Amino acid sequence: xxxxxxxxxxxxxxxxAWIETQELDVLATGRVLSDVERxxxxxxxxxxxxxxxxxxxxxxxxxxxxxxxxxxDQTGLLGPHMAGVTFGHAIFVRHGQVSNRLVSHELRxxxxxxxxxxxxxxxxxxxxxxxxxxxxxxPLEIDSRKYERDxx
Numbered sequence: 001x002x003x004x005x006x007x008x009x010x011x012x013x014x015x016x017a018w019i020e021t022q023e024l025d026v027l028a029t030g031r032v033l034s035d036v037e038r039x040x041x042x043x044x045x046x047x048x049x050x051x052x053x054x055x056x057x058x059x060x061x062x063x064x065x066x067x068x069x070x071x072x073d074q075t076g077l078l079g080p081h082m083a084g085v086t087f088g089h090a091i092f093v094r095h096g097q098v099s100n101r102l103v104s105h106e107l108r109x110x111x112x113x114x115x116x117x118x119x120x121x122x123x124x125x126x127x128x129x130x131x132x133x134x135x136x137x138x139p140l141e142i143d144s145r146k147y148e149r150d151x152x
Contacts, residue, residue, distance in 0.1 A: 005128070019119055022061050022090065029053075040103060046110050051089040056093050057093070060078045060094060091107070
């Protein structure tokens with residue numbers, strides 16, 4: 001079992017670099033928000049909905065770096081039960097999981113990235129929360145769940 005709080009300072013730069021690469025891929029190859037998704041984005045506080053892209057995939061991306069992969073596995077953040085993940089303005093959603101409720105949750109994470117000012121700042125806070133209180137009780141996750149909605 002990896003002590004996430006202990007390895008976070010060392011792994012954070014690697015995680016940020018990997019997430020930035022993933023974001024660039026989705027920004028280049030993902031689809032723009034639908035009209036309803038754009039309305040959801042505005043409703044949950046996204047400042048730049050035109051920059052958001054969604055990519056539907058069979059499996060969420062997995063880092064190649066062994067320690068990053070181990071942390072992702074341990075926390076379940078990219079595991080098979082996860083329907084989506086947000087990296088900056090990029091949202092990955094697994095096939096068959098796209099719904100307004102999920103997209104609004106992920107769009108709230110986009111808002112959180114925007115509010116943090118960078119992937120590094122958001123990710124440092126987010127992973128620290130998961131390391132200290134767990135995914136279910138992480139304040140950023142609780143906040144995103146509050147913004148889940150089926151319609152704008």
